[in-house]
Amino acid sequence: MSDTDIIDQLKQGSEAAFKTLVDTHQKLVVNTCYGLVQNREDAEDIAQDVFVEVYRNIDKFRADAKLSTWLYRIAVNRSLNHIRDNKKRKWFHSFEDEVAAKNREVMQVSTSNTDEPEYELENQQRAIILREAINSLPQNQKVAFTLSKYEELSYQEIAEVMDLSVSSVESLLFRAKKGLQKKLYKCYKKKCL
Amino acid sequence: MKCKSVHNKLIFFLEKELPVSEMEQVQKHLDECSECARFTAEMKNTLQILDNDKVNDENPFFYTRVKERIAKQAEEQPAVRPVLVRILQPVAFSILLLLGVYGGFKLGQAPKANIAGSGFTEQEVIPYWNELEAEPIEAFLMK
Numbered sequence: 001m002s003d004t005d006i007i008d009q010l011k012q013g014s015e016a017a018f019k020t021l022v023d024t025h026q027k028l029v030v031n032t033c034y035g036l037v038q039n040r041e042d043a044e045d046i047a048q049d050v051f052v053e054v055y056r057n058i059d060k061f062r063a064d065a066k067l068s069t070w071l072y073r074i075a076v077n078r079s080l081n082h083i084r085d086n087k088k089r090k091w092f093h094s095f096e097d098e099v100a101a102k103n104r105e106v107m108q109v110s111t112s113n114t115d116e117p118e119y120e121l122e123n124q125q126r127a128i129i130l131r132e133a134i135n136s137l138p139q140n141q142k143v144a145f146t147l148s149k150y151e152e153l154s155y156q157e158i159a160e161v162m163d164l165s166v167s168s169v170e171s172l173l174f175r176a177k178k179g180l181q182k183k184l185y186k187c188y189k190k191k192c193l
Numbered sequence: 194m195k196c197k198s199v200h201n202k203l204i205f206f207l208e209k210e211l212p213v214s215e216m217e218q219v220q221k222h223l224d225e226c227s228e229c230a231r232f233t234a235e236m237k238n239t240l241q242i243l244d245n246d247k248v249n250d251e252n253p254f255f256y257t258r259v260k261e262r263i264a265k266q267a268e269e270q271p272a273v274r275p276v277l278v279r280i281l282q283p284v285a286f287s288i289l290l291l292l293g294v295y296g297g298f299k300l301g302q303a304p305k306a307n308i309a310g311s312g313f314t315e316q317e318v319i320p321y322w323n324e325l326e327a328e329p330i331e332a333f334l335m336k
Contacts, residue, residue: 019256022255022256022259023251023256026251026252026255026256027248027249027251030248030252030255031247031248034247034248040248043248044252044255047255048255048258048259048262049262051259052259052262052263052266055259055263056263123238123242126238126239126242127242127246129239130239130240130242130243149243150243150246150247177204177205177208178201178204180204181200181201181203181204181236184235184236184239185200185232188232188235188236
């Protein structure tokens with residue numbers, strides 16, 4: 001079933017069409033959210049909200065637009081809202097909570113079944129550093145980088161999702177990579193890598 | 194090519210986004226400089242995490258949860274508030290806020306009492322508060 005068929009049937013209230021839409025685009029939405037919020041549970045939670053929004057606003061969907069672009073946009077906006085709300089909440093969280101959360105993340109891997117626990121632990125620490133570095137990027141750079149790395153979208157596709165020109169996306173990705181490189185080098189110098 | 198220049202291009206080198214000539218220059222430097230080669234390996238390992246850090250498995254209960262959420266939201270949808278409440282409430286709050294600001298300005302501009310004219314100057318009032326000044330310790334001991 002093509003996207004156009006799904007949309008047409010969904011506008012007529014077909015449950016089967018909605019199930020097809022969710023099943024075919026679930027990974028796309030969850031991955032986009034995950035790339036931005038960096039937490040699987042939160043990503044699934046936001047992705048569910050994305051599909052609820054699609055269900056409610058399907059009549060507003062323009063026939064000439066691409067369904068995936070619309071889904072990416074909603075997913076990005078919802079994820080950014082989630083990050084913003086979380087930042088506000090973090091004001092009231094203690095530093096100890098933050099440290100405990102980080103330790104839990106590391107322990108999760110160190111206790112998992114693996115033949116090379118040390119290597120896994122090292123990788124987990126690298127992942128935390130990389131996430132911190134990505135999270136510290138300016139919002140637009142982070143969105144462009146996530147869409148490029150997690151969804152492997154082309155510059156043109158990212159430009160459509162972000163409503164920017166291709167050259168702006170190029171520039172955003174260039175600056176994002178430069179920023180990441182700088183942060184990783186700093187970390188390497190401080191021996192935290 | 195210097196180490197600093199290599200560090201600036203490393204991420205683009207690893208992503209194979211540099212022109213061929215620059216790729217060769219960076220590679221040549223890495224073959225000669227062990228420190229840069231070590232950082233390159235570390236950076237490569239770190240960036241590779243992104244390739245494995247994707248959600249590849251689908252949650253089989255995802256659709257059911259979406260449907261549950263839609264049903265729940267439909268139940269919880271509050272009755273539409275009357276237009277008067279929706280408009281009157283913000284208007285009332287705005288008026289209160291404006292009155293507060295206006296009151297604050299008025300209090301700030303209130304005429305000041307003429308303290309000097311009331312007959313008490315600072316010099317006259319202080320002795321009553323400061324006993325030492327009113328009666329020095331020497332005079333007290335002399336008594």
